[in-house]
Each structure stands twice: as C-alpha cells, then as structure tokens.
Amino acid sequence: MNLGNLALRAIPGAWILNSGIGKLGMDNGTAGYLKGMAASGIPALGDLSDEQFKKFIVGGEIAVGSALLLPFVPNRLAGLALGGFAAGMLSMYFKNDEMTESDGIRPTQDGVPMAKDMWLAAIALGLVFGRGKKSN
Template identity: 45%
Template sequence: MNISNAILRGVSGAYILQSGVGKLGMPTEAAAGVQEFAATGVPAVKKMSPDTFSKFLSYSEVGIGAALLAPFVSNRIAGAAMGTFSAGLLAIYFRNEAMTQKDGIRPSEAGTGLSKDLFMAAISAALIASKPEKKSN
C-alpha cells in the first residue's frame, strides 16, 4: 500500500470506526431519532425497529472502519464499502431540503455537518480508481 492510500484509509477508517463504536448500545429513543433522520434519505430503514437500526448502523460503521484500517483488504473493496455508506449519507443530505440552500446543492447551516460526506465519496472514488499494488516476490 502506498503512503497516499494509507493516509486516505487511515484517517477515514479511524473516523468511521470511532463513530460506529460511539453508537454501540445507543438508547432506543436516540436510535429512533437517528433512524427518523436517516429515513429522509433511505426510506427502507423505516421498516426496522429502532434497536435493530442502531445495531445495523453501528456494526456497519465498525466494519467499514475496520476494513479501511486493515491493510489486507484491497483499496477497491474498502473504497466500495465506504462509497456505499457515503452514498446513503449523501442521499439524506440531498433529499432533505433543510440541509441545502435554495439551489439544492450548497449546504445550509444545518447541512454543513452532513455535506462533509462528499469528502468520503471522493476518497472512496480515489481508492477504487487506484492501481493495485504489485506483489513483490
């Protein structure tokens, strides 16, 4: 793994892993609030119970963060996992009118925190597009 990919994977992996660990054991009321917000972008999550959603979200983040940090997981696999997660977050951003200004693209004050997920999408694309490392004998 080259240094630039290691930096991309290390920083984003640690961030996502920490976020997932912080959500483990989330109280039902908090999970219901996060689930309601997530459903603005991914309506299918409404079908889950809040506790199931909380486990799904936290385990997904822990798994994606760990995949990014594990050097034996290819850049393409790790990038695809993070890209899928980022796509869900960006769906919430773009489908929630309160997150963007009137043009539907630039973040509103409320959307600034979620708009950072564009960086995760860009990092994902960079990892997927990177050339595989040649194995040395």
C-alpha cells in the first residue's frame, strides 16, 4: 500500500469507524430520528424498527470503517464499501429539497454537512478505479 492509498483509506476509515462506535450507545429516540432522515433517501429503511435501524447503521459504519483501515482488504473492495456508504448518504442529500438550492445540486446552509459526503464518493472512485501495482 502506498502513501496515497494509505491517506485515502485511513482518514475516512478512522472517521467512519469512530462514528459507528459513537453510535453504540444510541437510544431509540435518536435512532428513530436518524432513521427518518435515512428513509428520506432510502425509503426501505423506514420499514425497520428503531432498534433494527440502530444495529444496521452501527454495524454498517463499523464494517465500512474497518474495511478501509484493514490493510489486507483490497483497495477495490474497500472502495466499493465506501462507495455504497457514500451513495446512501448522498441519496439523503439529493432527495431533501431543504438541503439543496433551487438547482438541486448546490447545498443550502442545512445541506452543507451532507454535501461533504461527495468527497467520500470521490475517494471511493479513486480506490475502485485507481491503478494497482504493476506486476514484474
């Protein structure tokens, strides 16, 4: 793993893993609020109970963060995991009118925290489509 790939994986990996660990003690009220936000982008998540959603989000964040941090996970696989995570986050951003300006792309003040997840999508693309080591 080169220094560039290390940065692309370690920084978002540590951030996402920490987020998942931080949600371990989340109460059902908070889980319900987050589920409502998530369901705006991925409607099927609204069918989960608050407890099921909590397990889903905590497990997902810990799994994605760990995949990025573990050096034996190939870049493409880690990038696909991050890409799925970023796609879910961006679906909430693009499907909530209050998060984007009238053009549907630029963030409003409320949308800025979600718009930052575009960087995660770019990192995922770099990991999936980046060049691997050349064999000799």
